[in-house]
Amino acid sequence: MHIKELDQKYVAPTYARFDLCLVKGEGSHVWDDEGHEYIDLGTGIAVNGFGVADAEWIAAVTEQLGKIQHTSNLYYSEPCARLAEQLCLRTGMKQVFFSNSGAEANECAIKAARKYGETKLGGKTTIITLKDSFHGRTITTLAATGQDVFHKDFLPLTEGFVHAEANNLDDVKRLADENPCCAVMFEVVQGEGGVRPLTKEFLQGLEAFARERDLLLIADEVQTGNGRTGELYGYMNFGITPDIVSTAKGLGGGLPIGATMLGERVENILTAGMHGSTFGGNPIAAAGALNILSRIDDALLAGVRERSDYIWNELTGTEGVVSVTGLGLMIGIETEKDAGEVIAACREHGVLVIKAKHKVRLLPALNIPMDDLKKAVAVIKEVCKK
Numbered sequence: 198m199h200i201k202e203l204d205q206k207y208v209a210p211t212y213a214r215f216d217l218c219l220v221k222g223e224g225s226h227v228w229d230d231e232g233h234e235y236i237d238l239g240t241g242i243a244v245n246g247f248g249v250a251d252a253e254w255i256a257a258v259t260e261q262l263g264k265i266q267h268t269s270n271l272y273y274s275e276p277c278a279r280l281a282e283q284l285c286l287r288t289g290m291k292q293v294f295f296s297n298s299g300a301e302a303n304e305c306a307i308k309a310a311r312k313y314g315e316t317k318l319g320g321k322t323t324i325i326t327l328k329d330s331f332h333g334r335t336i337t338t339l340a341a342t343g344q345d346v347f348h349k350d351f352l353p354l355t356e357g358f359v360h361a362e363a364n365n366l367d368d369v370k371r372l373a374d375e376n377p378c379c380a381v382m383f384e385v386v387q388g389e390g391g392v393r394p395l396t397k398e399f400l401q402g403l404e405a406f407a408r409e410r411d412l413l414l415i416a417d418e419v420q421t422g423n424g425r426t427g428e429l430y431g432y433m434n435f436g437i438t439p440d441i442v443s444t445a446k447g448l449g450g451g452l453p454i455g456a457t458m459l460g461e462r463v464e465n466i467l468t469a470g471m472h473g474s475t476f477g478g479n480p481i482a483a484a485g486a487l488n489i490l491s492r493i494d495d496a497l498l499a500g501v502r503e504r505s506d507y508i509w510n511e512l513t514g515t516e517g518v519v520s521v522t523g524l525g526l527m528i529g530i531e532t533e534k535d536a537g538e539v540i541a542a543c544r545e546h547g548v549l550v551i552k553a554k555h556k557v558r559l560l561p562a563l564n565i566p567m568d569d570l571k572k573a574v575a576v577i578k579e580v581c582k583k
């Protein structure tokens with residue numbers, strides 16, 4: 198049976214897949230099972246930050262694979278400890294809990310905030326999140342997600358979340374006055390919500406308000422993290438310091454990993470037996486992540502910003518493009534044509550792009566060669582104007 202038929206028969210149909218089966222890749226190039234080649238500007242939704250089959254990452258992962266593939270969290274393990282050290286040194290956070298996905302990283306962030314509210318704020322446990330946010334698909338992270346469309350059919354969700362208008366500090370303040378709150382959770386660029394950045398003014402105002410009210414700031418850096426926005430973590434673009442940072446996607450370079458970084462105010466808030474994950478901190482995923490993190494240096498980040506500027510300059514004001522939004526290499530393009538039509542036409546011309554709400558979304562590899570980027574952007578421009 199063809200892979201497509203097998204998948205349609207046996208895999209739960211929760212994904213509206215493109216009619217495309219990818220089988221291999223090299224850097225920013227991927228091939229389908231019919232031998233067609235594409236320039237990939239989606240990177241598996243911001244996961245393959247250094248492209249496909251990256252030699253250094255493969256070497257790091259396979260070296261660890263030859264030593265020990267899994268230990269369980271009953272024992273100490275070097276890649277896990279070293280990765281936690283690096284994450285803390287690079288962010289100023291104090292401790293890390295490892296899991297396997299973005300939703301799980303957020304679950305841990307939420308548990309830590311709840312425990313803080315319970316023990317330090319006299320039982321205030323409501324968390325403010327933003328409208329149009331996306332925090333995951335578990336019942337609790339769905340509750341955190343400020344989009345009703347994802348809630349439908351899965352009620353009742355976990356209690357204790359209220360949703361404020363993005364970039365509206367007065368709305369956050371209103372909700373904080375009306376509810377017993379312990380935290381505010383946000384993405385500095387709302388990815389699934391349509392690649393919509395929060396403003397510096399809002400984020401800095403939010404930080405000041407959170408300090409005044411003893412609310413924790415939780416940055417969901419699942420999509421914005423690990424170099425994607427031109428800084429190691431997206432919040433670093435805005436001069437704010439969150440108390441909890443969750444991340445996943447690009448950290449693993451293609452292997453599943455989630456990380457919840459806990460700052461000073463929540464250091465030691467989670468103690469033995471309070472949280473856990475069989476695969477969390479897995480040596481192979483951690484070894485891959487260590488390699489990825491070590492390569493997100495100033496030169497790489499400058500390259501991300503340079504590529505971002507190129508895309509913005511090329512696409513802003515061009516025929517058929519209504520607007521360009523985002524930060525770094527997380528870019529949303531509002532097109533005159535239907536986004537689905539643009540995505541399909543790009544694919545026909547050998548370029549893979551994805552969607553975010555009604556926009557075309559670009560999440561290229563952080564190190565995509567300029568030549569590939571130029572070719573791909575030329576295709577997008579051509580497709581948008583036709």
Ligand SMILES: Cc1ncc(COP(=O)(O)O)c(C=O)c1O
Nearest residue numbers: 298299300331332333388419420
């Ligand atoms: C900001 C954000 N948070 C959380 C998630 C959920 O991550 P995962 O699919 O790894 O559970 C996503 C996924 O797109 C995301 O973009």
